[in-house]
Structures are given as structure tokens and as C-alpha cells.
Amino acid sequence: MLQIYCGDGKGKTTASLGLAVRMAGAGMKAAFVQFMKGGETAELETLKLIPNIDVMRCDREYGWFSALSDSDKAELTACHNELMKKVFSGSFDAVILDEFNFAYKTGLVDREMAADLIMNAKDSREVVLTGRDPDPQFVESADLISEIKCVRHPYQKGIKARKGIEY
Numbered sequence: 001m002l003q004i005y006c007g008d009g010k011g012k013t014t015a016s017l018g019l020a021v022r023m024a025g026a027g028m029k030a031a032f033v034q035f036m037k038g039g040e041t042a043e044l045e046t047l048k049l050i051p052n053i054d055v056m057r058c059d060r061e062y063g064w065f066s067a068l069s070d071s072d073k074a075e076l077t078a079c080h081n082e083l084m085k086k087v088f089s090g091s092f093d094a095v096i097l098d099e100f101n102f103a104y105k106t107g108l109v110d111r112e113m114a115a116d117l118i119m120n121a122k123d124s125r126e127v128v129l130t131g132r133d134p135d136p137q138f139v140e141s142a143d144l145i146s147e148i149k150c151v152r153h154p155y156q157k158g159i160k161a162r163k164g165i166e167y
Contacts, residue, residue, distance in 0.1 A: 001143035002122040005130045006101060009148035010166070012130040016096045017043055019128060024052035028093035031056060033083050035103040035131075036076075038062060041167045054092070056083050065106060073108065080109040088117040094126035101131030101138075 003019075005012040020030040031054045032047065038061035047055050058079040062072055080103055087095050097118075103109045115137065121127050122141065129138060139145065154162075161167050 001126055002118070002138065002141055003126065003128045003144040003146075004101075004134050004138060004142045005128065005146050005148065006132060006134050007146075007148040007150070008132060009150040010153060011148045013043075013098050015146065015148070016098055016128050016130050017047075019126075020047075020053050020094065020096055021050065023094050023126075024050050028052065029054070029091070030094040030096060031087045031090060031092040032096045033057065033087050033098065033100075035080055035083075035097065035099040035109070036062070036065070037099060039167075042164050054090075056087060058083070065102075065108075077108050077110070081113065084109060084114055084117055088121055092125060094128065095121065096128040097130070099131045100129045101134045103131075104135055105133055 005015045017032070020032050023030045029052050034055070034057040038058045044055060047053050058076065062068060062076050068076070087097075100109070100114075104111060104114060115135075118127055118129070118138070119141065122143075134142075134145075
């Protein structure tokens, strides 16, 4: 099935991580692919301890999209494309594409290749897309959509991201 966790609220990545942990506990194998993220986050330390979850991501932090140079965008797109090819050629019960919606929307992944891989895989394994503003073709095809709405967030008070809470 195809699942989408979207919206402007905090918790999309956390929800997808919960699914990966649940699947691993049931003896299933999950791939957790992070788009747009290359820096260290606290959840990676825990995921390293769980044998049935494979984490895949680019090997460097690129920063905010608005600050990326054209060469950074090309490099990041190439990395994202390789991650897509690798994960969908693997034998996973679930493929979780964290922050995929932003990468897809901004062209930081080959859109045609990505759509083909997702649509061809959703009937044989669980595919999860996270991030704001999912593309209409994925919304139309999704079996489950959870929209996470921000009602209040510490950022609104000027509180920066906290280790172990937001990253």
C-alpha cells in the first residue's frame, strides 16, 4: 500500500519511524531513506541498534534549499536518484521515503523515475512518503493519508530545534 504522512505539523518523520520500528518488531525489513537530510540526528543512533531497519541518506549535509548552489542541487539530485534506485531494487517489506515530497516538488529527484518506482512498488510492499504538499498523483493513489496539522509550535516563540526532541 501507499501511505502519506503530510501537513505543516511536527511528527511526520516520527510517525514513519514508528511504523519502521513496529515492522522490525514483527520480523519485517524496512528501509528508511532520508531526503534533504545529511546531518546527525538522534534517531539515527537508535536505528543503528535495530537490525531490520536499513537507513539510507546522502553522506553530507546540504543545508536549506534556498541556500543551495546549482552544483549542490545537481549533486543532491544525483544522490537522491541513486538512493531511489538502490532502495527499490532491494528486498524490503517497507520503503519509507522521509521528506520525499519536498525533494519531488523541487525537482531534487528524477520525478518520472521516482513516480514509476513508487507506483510499481506500492502493490508489493508498503511505501511511505513524508513531507509537506504531496503531489496530487500520489494523493490520488494513496491508501492511507495522515495530515498532521500544526496548532502550536515552539518555533513560533523563537525556540530553536532541540536535540532529542526535534532532531
